[in-house]
Amino acid sequence: MGLAARRSSRASSRLFSRTLIVNVLRLLAVVVLIWGEFGVYHWSVGSCTWPTPSEATTSEKPSHILLLSDTQLRNPLLHKTWSDYFSHLTYTLYLKRSWHVATRLKPNVVLFLGDQLASGRNVVSQSEYQQYYETFLQTFPLEENVDALYVVGNLDVGMGLTHHKQARNAFSKTFGALNQQVVIHNHTFVLLDAPGLVDEDYTRSARGIDYNDWKPLRDGPVEFVKNVYTDNPLILFTHIPLWRADTSSCGLLRERGTIKMGVGHGSQHLLQHHTTNFLIDNLQPSIIFSGDNRDYCEHVHKRSVSGRGPDNVAVIPEITVKSFSPSRHIRRPGFQLLSLTNPNPTREFDNSFAHDLCLLPDPGFIYWTLYTRFACFIVLLLTLFNMRKRQLLSPHHFLAPLQSHFPTADIPASHPSLITAAWSPYAPPTPTSPLSSLPGAMRTPNAFSGPTFRSASRPETPRQPKPLLSPMPPYPDQEGEEDLLYSPPYASKTHMYETWSADHLEHLEESENGPRVVTPIHSSNNSRKGWALSFTFVFRGRRHRMAIRAPWVSREALKDLIGFLGDGVAGDVKFKRRGILRSTIMDFASVAWVFVGIWTVMAWWSL
Structure with a gap:
């Protein structure tokens, strides 16, 4: 070869x-x-940024509210098989890493829109609920300067046939009150107990009494709504979305379908029509944020309210926030960013808030x-x-x-050629x-x-038969006799035969006694030193020069x-x-x- x-x-x-x-x-x-x-x-x-309200000034710093819906943290005590454990592990890892990148936006307040726990309504003891709550805090840790607000969901406390009074008491002791009114940056936040409102609505409807004549249950959501009063712009947060027609569109940001009225085991997709009118008439919100549906939806409610807009028609947008946890109903989860600035009291319709959708990976x-x-x-x-x-x-x-x-032809052994x-x-x-x-x-x-x-x-005579070539030892460190006739870089000794490469033939030249080896002269200067970064500086009155050269990796070193x-x-x-x-x-x-x-x-x- x-x-x-x-x-x-x-x-x-x-x-x-x-x-x-x-x-x-x-x-x-x-x-x-x-x-x-x-x-x-x-x-x-990476492309998510806090929106800027139109009323914001350059000197004012807006308040940033991070809205999360349907985190639905699974109970680790319910997973017994290896497949359940692996599914729970990947699910929890997704929540933790999504939470990590979401909180890197540095919100001032984090508001959860219900269904914090996937099986909170199935917990039967206060100690078990407390352990579940501590797992939630470990999954979604908060910094000391960040406040958290929690809206109650149907999976947290149950609803209808799955209504558990003990779960409602455990939720109020861990996450906070079921109905809350909070003021943030001159905006009134109303956190509504939507599952309790549905249960009270069924009780009222069964008795055939209108909301105006209905005597609210003690510490119930209807009593809470009737007692809300504020001069600030009001923002309503409810886990269950408000009623709308089945043909209503949810906008271009929704992945598929729309929200339709439906009732399931311990769930209801929308509040009733008359319940929606009761909330809008009494609260007169500037904007509504809801959850439960998993997918994003943007809808506008129009309601005749005295003193609101032309012809006394109130235009109230409602944003159904995407699910923060993975779900088979959507391809990409997400969360909502809400920015608040001081409202302008001279304007009837203020633009003191702005919101935007942020998507998580699939x-x-x-x-x-x-x-x-x-x-x-x-x-x-x-x-x-x-x-x-x-x-x-x-x-x-x-x-x-x-x-x-x-060729495959026979070659005589006495042939003088190589x-x-x-x-x-x-x-x-x-x-x-x-x-x-x-x-x-x-x-x-x-x-x-x-x-x-x-x-x-070398040429041999037929009288002295000899093998063509003796086997070379396969290991280079095998001992052998040194040959001082040829230089090691150009010849390697193999018993009594020498091996030459074609690259070294140029170092042979003819002489009277035959070919002889011409040893090349190696220069100490290497022309391929690569780039160098040099700079000069003065130290103690003398100018010095320093050069940093890039390391040169030769081709032989790579080989x-x-x-x-x-x-x-x-x-x-x-x-x-x-x-x-x-x-x-x-x-x-x-x-x-x-x-x-x-x-x-x-x-x-x-x-």
């Missing part, structure tokens, strides 16, 4: 090294994992699209790599260059080979042969590194024994365990 063919074969074996390919895929897997677990969250909210994209497609990509790449490596280790890959350089022989240090040629039986003929390597060498033999990562002969032998399918599975497992191990550490650290 020629020198160029040997170099190409050697470079291909290093390039298609299993260790090198697997380590590169491991590094790529770590990058994909970091992106899927952290980077995609920061990228999703959990299906992370765990199914990103990770699954990356796994398929690794399997495909490893399959192609093993097929290519199998082709490189086949005997035809080494035999073709040999047949192209040497005789070239190919041999394998890993599997010596057998005497039963058909080519080895010919005198002076070429020996072909077997399937496990490594790089071949081209050697020049040595690739060779160090190579598998060697033993790896090739194991590869041929395993086959392509088994090797691909083992290579994929060696990449997957790094991915799974790092993910486990990251999950444990996040929890």
Whole structure:
């Protein structure tokens, strides 16, 4: 085999090294994992900024309210099987990382729009509810300077047939009062107990009494609404959205469908029509924020109210906030940003607030699209790599260059020309080979042969038969006798024969006694030093100059590194024994365990 063919074969074996390919895929897997677990969250909210109200001035600092709906934290005590535990783990990790990127926006107040707990209505004891509440605080930790407000939801305390008085008492002791009136930045926040309002509405409707004649229940939502009075702009927060027609549109930001009236086990999609009119007439809100529906919806309520707008028609927008937790009803969860500034008392309709939607990453994209497609990509790449490596280790890959350089005709042993022989240090040629039986003929390597060498033999006489070439020891550190005739950089001693490369023929020149070696003169100056950063400075009256040069990595150093990562002969032998399918599975497992191990550490650290 020629020198160029040997170099190409050697470079291909290093390039298609299993260790090198697997380590590169491991590094790529770590990058994909970091992106899927952290980077995609920061990228999703990277464009989210707090909106600016039109009434805001340059000297005034608005108040920022973070609105979250349907966090629905699962109870860890209810998951017993491994599949339930893994589902609960990925669900909780999504909530924690979404909360981390949401709070990086530095809100002043965080307001939860109900359904904080996924199974709060099923808790039967105060101690269990308290433990559930502490888990919620660990999942959504708050800084000391950030206040939190909680709206009650039907999953927190139940509703209708799932109404539990004990759960309502536990909620009021942990999260706060069921009905609240809070003033923030000269705006009145009304936090309504919507599940209690639905229960009281069913009781009132069953007796056939109108809201004007109805005697409210003590400490109930109807009594609370009738006692609300404020001169500030009022913002209503309710878990259950207000009534609207089934054909009403929810705007372009909704993923699909609309909100329609419906009743389920312990749930109701909308408040009743007359209950909606009762709230608008008594509260006269400037804007309404609701939850429960999981998807975003923007609707405008029009109600005839004295002293509000032209023709006494009040136009009240309602924003149904997207679910903060993953759900099968939506592809991308989200949250709402609300900014408040001081209202202008001289204007009848103020623009002292502004809100905007912020979307979170798609959990299906992370765990199914990103990770699954990356796994398929690794399997495909490893399959192609093993097929290519199998082709490189086949005997035809080494035999073709040999047949192209040497004829198969017999060469006399006494021929004075140079005789070239190919041999394998890993599997010596057998005497039963058909080519080895010919005198002076070429020996072909077997399937496990490594790089071949081209050697020049000295002329011999037929009376002194001698083997064409003695086997070279496969290890470079094997002891041998030094040859002081030739310089080591240009010749390597192999018993009594010397190996020359074509690149060093230019150092031979003819003389009277035959060719002799011309040793080149190496210059100490390296012209390829790379870029350098130099600067001068004055210290103690003397000018000094300092240069920082970039490290130069030679081509030979990179080759040595690739060779160090190579598998060697033993790896090739194991590869041929395993086959392509088994090797691909083992290579994929060696990449997957790094991915799974790092993910486990990251999950444990996040929890």
